[in-house]
Amino acid sequence: MAKIARIESGLYRIPLPQVLTDSTHGEMHAFELVTARVRDGDGADGVGYTFTVGRGGGAVLSVLRQEIAEIAANADADRIEFLWNKVWWETHYGGRGGPTVLALSAFDMALWDLKAKRAGLPLWRLIGGHDPRVPCYAGGIDLDLPLDALLRQTDDNLGRGFRAIKMKVGRARLAEDVERVRAMRGHLGDGFPLMLDANMRWTVAEAVRAARAFAPYDPVWLEEPIPPDDVAGHARVLAEGGLPIAAGENLRTLWDFRHLIASGGVSYPEPDVTNCGGVTAFMKVAPGRSVRPAGDLARRARRDGPLARRRAEPLVS
Numbered sequence: 001m002a003k004i005a006r007i008e009s010g011l012y013r014i015p016l017p018q019v020l021t022d023s024t025h026g027e028m029h030a031f032e033l034v035t036a037r038v039r040d041g042d043g044a045d046g047v048g049y050t051f052t053v054g055r056g057g058g059a060v061l062s063v064l065r066q067e068i069a070e071i072a073a074n075a076d077a078d079r080i081e082f083l084w085n086k087v088w089w090e091t092h093y094g095g096r097g098g099p100t101v102l103a104l105s106a107f108d109m110a111l112w113d114l115k116a117k118r119a120g121l122p123l124w125r126l127i128g129g130h131d132p133r134v135p136c137y138a139g140g141i142d143l144d145l146p147l148d149a150l151l152r153q154t155d156d157n158l159g160r161g162f163r164a165i166k167m168k169v170g171r172a173r174l175a176e177d178v179e180r181v182r183a184m185r186g187h188l189g190d191g192f193p194l195m196l197d198a199n200m201r202w203t204v205a206e207a208v209r210a211a212r213a214f215a216p217y218d219p220v221w222l223e224e225p226i227p228p229d230d231v232a233g234h235a236r237v238l239a240e241g242g243l244p245i246a247a248g249e250n251l252r253t254l255w256d257f258r259h260l261i262a263s264g265g266v267s268y269p270e271p272d273v274t275n276c277g278g279v280t281a282f283m284k285v286a287p288g289r290s291v292r293p294a295g296d297l298a299r300r301a302r303r304d305g306p307l308a309r310r311r312a313e314p315l316v317s
């Protein structure tokens, strides 16, 4: 048994090479990276992290330094489920989502990293060992890129071996989105996996209209068409829009996922290990996504069009 000796945390501001925009977050000039390094009494350490798209990192750092460091002091680093619940409940009143769960995510990830290092195993094997290879897509924060720049970015990603592409939608006029999606589909060829991400831009009615307009271009999914809190709205968009729906990067608790999945409003739950509560929470959401989406992507990748066949590489590790 190794007790937690200390938690070292840091906040870094990472300037972006170019200002990025999506449909909701405004201009992003820098990302914030918050790190947590858990050291145990034997001198071993594990590292976790979370990030923001530009604001709130100081609050996350504060939770790590002022709350989690005290809650976890001298605790057995191996009792991750116990520690997760201890942090969750001791910060519950002012916590649950927001900076608190981002801090918990970084802390939990560090505990799992420490456990894996001590076991001499990669994390994927420690937590069950299904397959070290997963299908990956490439996507940028590219809503405002001119179309030719978007297609050049796509070519770069295809050249790097990605065999699925995600692009942003949610421009001022739906017709602009449709034109860009049509061009991307033509560029990629029929059957090549293409995902669309609206970053919560629309109302339910707008999302249904958009989904129907995108349907001829056969997207794998439409991501975050509406704000994450509108659970019933997701079910409507899925049922009336006719496209599979992906969501999860703005869900912050296991209950958020439970409600959305139970509503029938999400086809592809997307827990983000950096903000859903870390590896511990991710694993509890993952059974809903681990089999079907991977299978779907693999099937779609197998029936790639000529462009994809020429450029496709083995699964990215």
Ligand SMILES: [Mg+2]
Pocket: 197, 199, 223, 224, 249
């Ligand atoms: Mg997204």
